[in-house]
Amino acid sequence: MLVNHERRLLNKAAEARDYRISIYRKPDDSWPSDHSRLTALESSGHLEQVGGHDAGGELATWQITATGLSQLQALTVGGA
Numbered sequence: 001m002l003v004n005h006e007r008r009l010l011n012k013a014a015e016a017r018d019y020r021i022s023i024y025r026k027p028d029d030s031w032p033s034d035h036s037r038l039t040a041l042e043s044s045g046h047l048e049q050v051g052g053h054d055a056g057g058e059l060a061t062w063q064i065t066a067t068g069l070s071q072l073q074a075l076t077v078g079g080a
Contacts, residue, residue, distance in 0.1 A: 005037055010046060010072045013064040020050065022061040031060075038062050046071060 013021040023034055038060070041047040046068035050061050064072075 005034075006041060007072070007075060009034060009037055009041060010064060010068050013047065013062065014069060014072055018063070020061055020063045022059055025058050035060065041068070
């Protein structure tokens, strides 16, 4: 079962033209809290990291997988 922030991130990726979601490192070199959430979604197979982090380490990008889309569709249809 996905929690609200996981569903929000999957929705954001699914709604993007390229099915991707990216986040930037903060000015203090830390990552926003969504970085760990995106990494968890990657671990569960809902997202896959594409291209890794950029050369400067400022940007991380993930793409939604077929598993992630299926999970999101099941939640939408099921109303969960």
